[in-house]
Amino acid sequence: MAAQPGHTDFQIRAARRDDCRDIARMIMELAVFEKMPDQVKISHQELERDGFGPNPLFQCLVAEVPEGHKSAEGCTVVGYTLFYYTYSTWMGSSVYMEDLYVMPEFRGKGIGKGLMSKVAQVGKRKRCVRLQLCVLDWNTPSLDFYAAKGAQDLTAKEGWHFLRFDGDALDALAEEAPED
């Protein structure tokens, strides 16, 4: 995309297999910010297998800056979003943005907005009528960012709670399943 006046140039593009080390690095940076780094069990190899094989389980975009604007650690891939398609029994096709992340030193330049609006565009081309995501309630900068763009907080507005089975609870559930 064209540079915004006074801002760092950046480009948003589909992620490639060889971006997976950068994506894995940023997944961990985001988890550290969200105070749950212990929950990250995935490696760049698994991202390569799951996202860049014959039946990809997700899609991913990255934001890249020119070499001359690379980060203090030498990174040029400085943001990403990972998303996939879901389905509403009320409305039909939807897109779910699992992650949206921009490295701290590159924030305030429109990169996060660029990544998210690209997900919206890609989703609309696939006839999606919703873009959904989850945010932690103490992450006020993100909540404000999404609200300013017109997102509704369905947990606050309608009372939706997000539930999870995993580990032993998931195993026990699966074992109780009726025979095929």
Next chain:
Amino acid sequence: MAAQPGHTDFQIRAARRDDCRDIARMIMELAVFEKMPDQVKISHQELERDGFGPNPLFQCLVAEVPEGHKSAEGCTVVGYTLFYYTYSTWMGSSVYMEDLYVMPEFRGKGIGKGLMSKVAQVGKRKRCVRLQLCVLDWNTPSLDFYAAKGAQDLTAKEGWHFLRFDGDALDALAEEAPED
């Protein structure tokens, strides 16, 4: 599956294209229970197209009772669950249960548990490490049902809020996307 002693016989099976009228009927029954029937815009034709074509956007299971146990309105398909696969950047493949519903007169017979445990089993066979879902905070019977089976309420425990862009907000977002 085998009948439970003293309970109505029921069978859980993959939904077929010709179940879509029953599924659409139950989607509306669930939306009425959730006090948002106005939000349902989908028809059985769209379910047929989206779920039973060459690239299905979701999977669906139904619970069926014998003719002799049909509902007051003459229905033998008395419950359903609709689910799809998602992806966690921390843990990998996950399964998301969009809907789980059993008609009121058939509750308390293990049908809901049978449908949900089948989703867990199908998901685990696909290497999913999580089964996730959303529930309304005033829907205490469902919250209690899921908690009794070991679900964690991540909204209560960690503060996750569920956000949505749709309508004009989604259109505006997509229009701001950088050029390809």
